[in-house]
Amino acid sequence: MDALRAFVRNNWVGYLFLSPWLIGFICLSAFPMGFSFYLSFTQYDMMNAPNWIGLSNYAEMFTADRKFMASMKVTANYVLIGVPLQLSFALFIALMLKRGIRGLQFYRAIYYVPSLFGGSVAIALLWRQLFGGDGLVNSLLLKVGIEGMNWLANPGTALYTLIILAIWQFGASMVIFLAGLKQIPNDLYESSKIDGAGRYRQFSSITLPLLTPIIFFNLVMQVISAFQAFTSSYIVSGGSGGPLNSTLFYTLYLYQQGFTNFLMGYASAMAWVLLLIIAFITALIFLSSGKWVFYQE
């Protein structure tokens, strides 16, 4: 008891100063999370009291719900293909910009612009126009003599249009790469040049290894956000995740279950599964980082 009293006496001012954040956290994060964890064990239609059903939601997800499996597959593809491509592209542009072209500031800003409104509804709508049956992409293809197809309505290509949309939002990663590239001491390049290293050798032996901490950071951030992708699919597929569930992101299916089908308990369970998946993948990346991330010193 004395220990508690001492703790309180010594720290209460600190907690008081912390209170704005603390209240926000408890009300806006901790409580909703706890409630959703509870809901995940219930059947809850948002209008009647939740009905405890134990692990049924989780069991159904992994045994009976084929649409859930489809959404897992779509999301996995999106992350596995989209994130590496996006990071490579961001790195490529960052390398271009780093070479000291005139007006670097200007280009850096320009290339960052897509990321600024990348996740927005307007861009997703634009994408719909671009890749539609009579969209810009097809009319360009027609100019070079290729008859296009309906990219968004074809289950084989619809997801890739969304991946391209993700790659197009490379700006945030690019800016971080650019900052990372500037951290690499110039004398390393100079001495390697004296030793006769070509441009490719410089890239593979100096730039890439010294950039791994940045790649690591970007990778974690992009993987987490890719798992939570929602807007592009919601708009481009008109909320359906079609055609043939080929753009049914995990979060889109979660949304459908919760807000369209009134299965808020099931949606909560899905949210927790997603949290575990992201935590697991992030942990894997962290564990593997010892093998491929190099810190100077």
Next chain:
Amino acid sequence: MKNIRGLLFGFMALLMIITTACSGSNNAPPANNANAADTSNTVSEQPAKEDVPAPAAEGDAEIRFTWWGDTKRHEIYNAIADLFEKENPNIKIVREFGSWNDYWDKLATQTAGGNAPDVVGMHATQVANYAQRGALLDLTQYVESGVINLDDFPDAVKEVGKLNDQTVMVAQGVTMTGIFYNKGVLEKLGVEPPDFNWTYDEFAAKAKEVKDKFNAKDSWGSNDLSSDLTSVMVYARQKGKNLFNDDGSLGVTKEDMVWWFSFWDKLRKDGITPDAETRAQYATVPLEQSLFVLGKVGFTAVPYNQIPNYQNFIKEGEVHALRRPTDPEGQNGEFIEGAYLSISKSSKHPEAAAKFINFFVNNEEAVKIFKIEQGALGSTKANEIVLPTLDPAQQRAVTAIQDTLEIAGKLPLPPAGQGQVAQALTDVGESMAFGQLTPEQAAEEFVTNAAAILNKK
């Protein structure tokens, strides 16, 4: 000791901040609603209110009214609400509206949060989600006391708004889904318009004729209706069944659905209805970009009340409507649909809300503004008032509705899982279109999935 007291005080204060901050407030005005501009109407009522010498304080009420629609409909609804406020200066109407999809998402969330608007635009396909879950107020007492006057409503129309003998919604407009065609397009192709009564075979033959005369890769005889829930409901009724039984279970068999999917599968394979990709592309486009408005399909299924909406976007040719294709050995499949008004159970001013609903469906000036926005009006008297003010497209809509009303029946109020069954139908139909399922497999999968969804409730 003194320190401890100060400390306790500090924590108490903190606790109070937390509890008040967490509890939020349910009775705060919905200032965070997207349609802030809309409240300007109500603000402008303020000075008028001061002119009235102290109205009875207990009659003062602020009710929230929500609906779905496009810009044109918002103007109409706003005008009616303004008119009501003018006649009832002690009732203020706060308006919230959005497009069809956003509307239902928002309403679900608001209802879940115990923050549903008082007067809620309701639809026959959605009412189950709310009424079956007890989110709507039983209006019987207001109907009996005459606050909501349904004397001029035909029995069939009153019946549709009932669930377990409780009136849960009042018709703004009744309509049915028929088959639309553009007379101008058919004339240009040299195709004789079909009879109002036609069979599935005649429908298929007509659609084929249109397709052949179009003679173009990107034009078709009819839209693919295999995944259209309303069409399946009509089909089930023609078989003397209902897609959903009274008890909420699935009312059709696999055999029924095999015929259904085979019919549409053949039309698609013959090129009479659009291919899978075209179908997917146009599945979610707005009305003005639909294949029918673009003049690329001959026939499509739409509620009759939308004839004027379609005519708005179609510059060449008149939009006409027919009843659904019939089964010569079967029964009439048509049933009454339409838009309705409900009061949510959480309403704090149900009396004022009921008064507003009555105004909306009965007041002469109000119905003159509303016309047939949502179909033929519920009240026959109101219909007579409105009829002379209609343009030709609107008159065609009313004629089609009245012709079909004679053969249309009442659907059992659908079960809460209806939305999911509709989704299952779309999924299965799409898989069939993309060649992943045969009609037999599609039927099997639909019946299995739908039964699973409905049994869970």
